[in-house]
Amino acid sequence: xxxxxxxxxLRVMIERGFLADCTDYQGLDEALVAGxxxxxxxxxxxxxxxxxxxxxxxxxxRWLQKTGHKPIxxxxxxxxxxxxxxxxxxxxxxxxxxxxxANIAGIKKxxxxxxxxxxxxxxxxxxxxxxxLDNLNYLDFLRDIGRHFSVNRMxxxxxxKSRLDxxxxxxxxxFNYMILQAYDFLxxxxxxxxxxxxxxxxxxxxxxxxxxxxxxxxxxxxYGMTTPLLTKSDGTKMGKTASGATWLDADLLxxxxxxxxxxxMPDADVGRFLKLYTELPVAECDRLGALExxxxxxxxxxxxxxxxxLLHGAEAAAAAEATAREVFEKGGMGEDLPTLTLxxxxxxxxxxxxxxITRSGLAKSGKDAKRLIAEGGARMNDAALTxxxxxxxxxDLAQPIKLSAGKKRHALVVLAD
Numbered sequence: 254x255x256x257x258x259x260x261x262x263l264r265v266m267i268e269r270g271f272l273a274d275c276t277d278y279q280g281l282d283e284a285l286v287a288g289x290x291x292x293x294x295x296x297x298x299x300x301x302x303x304x305x306x307x308x309x310x311x312x313x314x315r316w317l318q319k320t321g322h323k324p325i326x327x328x329x330x331x332x333x334x335x336x337x338x339x340x341x342x343x344x345x346x347x348x349x350x351x352x353x354x355a356n357i358a359g360i361k362k363x364x365x366x367x368x369x370x371x372x373x374x375x376x377x378x379x380x381x382x383x384x385x386l387d388n389l390n391y392l393d394f395l396r397d398i399g400r401h402f403s404v405n406r407m408x409x410x411x412x413x414k415s416r417l418d419x420x421x422x423x424x425x426x427x428f429n430y431m432i433l434q435a436y437d438f439l440x441x442x443x444x445x446x447x448x449x450x451x452x453x454x455x456x457x458x459x460x461x462x463x464x465x466x467x468x469x470x471x472x473x474x475x476y477g478m479t480t481p482l483l484t485k486s487d488g489t490k491m492g493k494t495a496s497g498a499t500w501l502d503a504d505l506l507x508x509x510x511x512x513x514x515x516x517x518m519p520d521a522d523v524g525r526f527l528k529l530y531t532e533l534p535v536a537e538c539d540r541l542g543a544l545e546x547x548x549x550x551x552x553x554x555x556x557x558x559x560x561x562x563l564l565h566g567a568e569a570a571a572a573a574e575a576t577a578r579e580v581f582e583k584g585g586m587g588e589d590l591p592t593l594t595l596x597x598x599x600x601x602x603x604x605x606x607x608x609x610i611t612r613s614g615l616a617k618s619g620k621d622a623k624r625l626i627a628e629g630g631a632r633m634n635d636a637a638l639t640x641x642x643x644x645x646x647x648x649d650l651a652q653p654i655k656l657s658a659g660k661k662r663h664a665l666v667v668l669a670d
Contacts, residue, residue, distance in 0.1 A: 260285035262320040292449040293325035301359035302502035331386030410458035438463025486521035512573035515557035531559035603644035613664035
């Protein structure tokens with residue numbers, strides 16, 4: 254990246270690692286310097302919450318507002334009825350309007366912790382594309398909008414091509430998705446003066462479509478910027494764990510478990526994630542990311558504290574950190590967690606993890622415990638359990654063991670002195 258921007262927003266995006274590509278660096282930079290730029294990201298309402306995989310996009314909008322511009326969070330009340338085929342192996346299950354509305358209400362809660370919705374020039378807008386999509390006349394839409402799209406070009410987009418190359422069905426319903434997303438950008442520009450769309454780099458084709466359509470229909474110049482598709486250094490997808498998605502809603506994932514997710518990041522990711530997911534100065538992120546050995550663990554605690562504070566507040570972050578330190582560092586009981594204390598005699602010949610889950614109260618019976626493990630709902634020290642017959646001995650209890658059932662139920666197992 255050799256472009257040296259004048260605007261604070263683009264400088265932040267480049268320095269902190271948010272920027273993958275831009276349709277016109279200079280044009281966007283000049284617009285950002287000239288005045289308040291409204292920019293949007295679309296989120297389809299396919300679940301009641303967003304997960305960590307969406308956090309880079311949310312932080313992009315937060316920085317947009319912090320640097321003097323106007324974020325627009327566009328909820329896909331209309332497009333969710335169709336489903337985005339991008340890089341999916343199959344068609345999305347279709348949701349009812351009631352399910353979509355409930356999902357949008359849940360997602361709204363998350364955004365309000367990162368950006369401010371108010372009437373100021375930089376106050377964020379929460380919009381729903383059902384506003385203009387639900388009442389479209391199909392024949393008018395084909396005539397006025399559809400004629401601007403080349404099927405040859407649409408077939409060349411990677412998101413479509415990858416499905417066709419694998420000879421997987423791509424329905425006409427899904428094929429329309431990219432036209433609808435392009436139309437969103439046109440309508441946001443027409444109605445709200447929106448000048449830029451942000452998205453992951455897999456959305457590049459959809460973003461360019463919207464820019465071309467707006468130029469053809471309205472003769473307006475607008476821009477697109479993409480962020481990198483993020484994987485952890487161990488190759489796993491950001492936001493996904495063995496036990497499921499890392500949700501941003503405290504009702505689906507407790508602040509303590511959210512804190513632990515960040516505390517358990519691979520060493521190699523700490524500096525990069527501090528820049529993306531916290532607001533610590535870049536130099537401090539680099540310093541912390543360069544620590545080695547036991548010191549990198551303190552850097553991970555800073556990462557966990559800062560990210561949890563942004564989402565759940567300083568109090569929840571401090572409580573999560575206190576519990577973690579008590580449990581894992583001081584070998585204490587951890588005020589928040591029930592504890593099973595075993596004598597050395599009880600585990601002289603070992604005890605199965607299924608028995609531990611039952612005795613700690615996380616399952617009603619051995620059968621329940623085995624089913625919990627088989628269904629992927631049990632974890633030990635935040636790692637998924639797969640073997641109900643795994644034997645735990647005295648050596649394994651040199652440090653307390655944390656057992657988890659589902660998202661919110663935990664217990665400690667400790668060895669009596």
